[in-house]
Amino acid sequence: MGGVTTVPLDLLLVESSKADAELIILSLQQAGYSVSWRQVEDETTFRAALDKCLPDAILSDWTLPRFSGRAAIAIARDRCPGAPFLFVSATTDDASVVEILRQGADAYVHKHQLTKLGAALARPLSDAGKLGIARDLAERLRAEEQRAQQREQVHQARKMDAIGQLTGGIAHDFNNLLGVLIGNLDLARERLLGDPEGLELIDAALDAGLRGAELNKRLLATARCQPLQPQGMNVDDTLENIVKLLRRTLGGQIDIRNQRSEASWPIKVDAGQFENAIVNLGVNARDAMPTGGQLTIECRNVSADESFAACHAGVTPGDYVVISVSDTGCGMTPEVLNHAFEPFYTGRRLK
Numbered sequence: 001m002g003g004v005t006t007v008p009l010d011l012l013l014v015e016s017s018k019a020d021a022e023l024i025i026l027s028l029q030q031a032g033y034s035v036s037w038r039q040v041e042d043e044t045t046f047r048a049a050l051d052k053c054l055p056d057a058i059l060s061d062w063t064l065p066r067f068s069g070r071a072a073i074a075i076a077r078d079r080c081p082g083a084p085f086l087f088v089s090a091t092t093d094d095a096s097v098v099e100i101l102r103q104g105a106d107a108y109v110h111k112h113q114l115t116k117l118g119a120a121l122a123r124p125l126s127d128a129g130k131l132g133i134a135r136d137l138a139e140r141l142r143a144e145e146q147r148a149q150q151r152e153q154v155h156q157a158r159k160m161d162a163i164g165q166l167t168g169g170i171a172h173d174f175n176n177l178l179g180v181l182i183g184n185l186d187l188a189r190e191r192l193l194g195d196p197e198g199l200e201l202i203d204a205a206l207d208a209g210l211r212g213a214e215l216n217k218r219l220l221a222t223a224r225c226q227p228l229q230p231q232g233m234n235v236d237d238t239l240e241n242i243v244k245l246l247r248r249t250l251g252g253q254i255d256i257r258n259q260r261s262e263a264s265w266p267i268k269v270d271a272g273q274f275e276n277a278i279v280n281l282g283v284n285a286r287d288a289m290p291t292g293g294q295l296t297i298e299c300r301n302v303s304a305d306e307s308f309a310a311c312h313a314g315v316t317p318g319d320y321v322v323i324s325v326s327d328t329g330c331g332m333t334p335e336v337l338n339h340a341f342e343p344f345y346t347g348r349r350l351k
Contacts, residue, residue, distance in 0.1 A: 006032050006033060006034040007032055007033050007034065007122075007125075008033075008034045008036075009028065009033045009034065009035050009036070009056050009057065009125075010036050010037075010053070010055050010056045010057075011025075011028070011035050011036070011037040011038070011055055011056065011057055011058075011059065012037070012038055012040065012046075012049055012050070012055035012057075012058045012059075013025075013037055013038065013039045013040070013058075013059050013060075014039075014040055014041065014046060014058065014059065014060035014061060014064070014067065014069070014072050015039055015041065015059070015060070015061050015064075015088075016041040016061065016064045016065055016066075016067075017061075018039070020061075020111060021037075021039050023111075023114060024059060024088055024111075024114060024117065025037055027114035027115060027117050027118065028117060028118055028121070030118070031115075031117065031118020031119070031122075032118065033118065033121075038055075041064055041065070041066065041067060042064075042066040042067045043066075043067055043071060043072075043075070046067065046072060046075065047075065047079075050075070050076070050079045050080060054079075054080045054083065055080070055083055056083065056084075056125065057083055057084040057085070057086070057121060057124070057125060058072070058076050058080075058083055058084070058085045058086070059085075059086050059087075059088050059121075060072045060073065060085070060086070060087055060088070061087070061088065061089050062087055062089035062091045062096065062100055063089065063091065069087055069089070069100065069103070070099075070103060073085050073087075073103050073104065073105060077104070084106045084121065084124035084125055085104075085105050085106055086105055086106055086107045086108070086109065086117075086120060086121060086124070087100050087103075087105050087107075087108045087109070088108075088109050088110075088111060088114075088117065089108070089110070089111060090110065090111040090112070091110075106120075106123075106124035107120040107121070107123070107124065119145065171216050174212075174216055175213070175216050178209055178212055178213050178216065181209050182206065182209045182210070182213070185202055185205055185206045185209060186206070188202055189202045189203070189206070217272075229270050229271075229272075230268045230269050230270050231268065231269075231270075231271065232266055232267075232268055233266065233267055233268070233269055233271055233274070234264075234266060235264045235265075235266070235267050235299060235321055235323070236260065236263060236264050236299070238271070238274070238275065239258055239278070239297060239299060239323075240258065242275060242278050242279065242282075242297075243256055243258045243297065245279065246279065246282045246295070249279075249282070249283070250282060250283070250285075250286045250295070251286075253289075253291070253292035253293075254285070254286055254289065254292060254293065254294075254295055255292075255293070255294045255295070256282075256294075256295045256296075256297070257294065257295070257296045257297070258297050258299075259296060259297070259298045259299070260298065260299040260300065261300060262300075262301065264299050264300075264301060264321050265301050265319060265321050267321050278297070278323075278325065281325040282295060282325070285325070285327035285329055287329075288327060288329025288330050288331065289327060289328060289329040289330075293327060293328040293329055294327065294328045295325070295326075295327045296324075296325070296326050296327070297323070297324070297325050298323070298324040298325075298326070299321060299322070299323050299324075300321070300322050300324075301319065301320075301321055301322075302319075302320050302321075302322050303318070303319050303320070304316075304317055304318060304319075304320055305317055
């Protein structure tokens with residue numbers, strides 16, 4: 001470990017997959033543990049391992065071919081109640097996760113998030129007094145995790161700044177071209193007042209140019225070069241109009257529900273950006289429900305106190321209107337979710 005203090009750990013692993021077991025051990029070694037371990041996969045070998053030597057900790061899968069996590073933790077609590085017991089499983093459905101937590105395990109770590117295993121194990125080891133330096137290890141792991149998050153935040157900020165500068169430059173150039181295009185179309189229109197067919201063509205071109213100008217304003221807003229124009233707005237009335245638009249746009253196979261328990265407080269927001277955001281969420285929801293489903297737009301009033309604001313960056317104490325948009329679609333993959341807030345990113349396949 002290059003001079004870094006390691007924590008010796010005698011581990012009993014209840015796992016049927018040799019590959020998964022090796023990944024679990026590797027993650028613990030990378031977290032600072034020096035692991036000696038035994039792997040068992042049924043009740044007989046589990047009891048025999050406990051008879052031979054009580055471990056510092058027990059890690060168990062929830063579902064095994066010839067055993068179960070529920071039976072394993074029951075035996076462990078009877079034979080070695082002081083040993084930390086953690087579930088490490090690929091189980092994701094809510095009912096199973098709730099059942100896992102009800103069994104009284106010290107922690108639950110998903111197999112796709114093994115980087116969190118070291119810190120999750122250090123806490124119960126320290127509480128149990130098994131290892132004198134486990135608390136220091138937990139603090140070191142938490143500090144490393146915080147530094148990694150800070151590095152990622154800096155990286156994202158720099159990336160967004162670069163995207164903003166590039167977008168702003170392109171949008172300004174595009175704005176100049178649109179100005180020339182729309183100005184010349186206006187002049188041409190005046191010369192074709194006696195030509196209905198020519199006017200129709202000019203009006204179509206003008207309409208496209210004006211829609212391009214509106215798109216350009218959105219690009220400038222994304223690049224922070226176009227100032228937003230927040231103004232007072234009745235959110236209930238606005239959402240009613242948006243829902244009417246979505247019902248016409250999304251089709252009859254999408255059941256759209258606009259829910260609110262009380263009249264919403266007035267809000268101050270850029271109306272165009274607000275409407276675009278809700279419509280885009282609705283279109284994305286439709287794409288996630290190709291065979292139909294339910295889209296719910298919920299609006300409620302909330303008051304954020306100082307304790308809430310302290311735990312959420314960018315939030316100041318005060319009154320807010322929370323707007324939640326949810327659907328019954330397939331959801332986003334982890335890869336898409338990592339890019340969800342990046343401008344211009346799309347999960348759709350480009351044709």
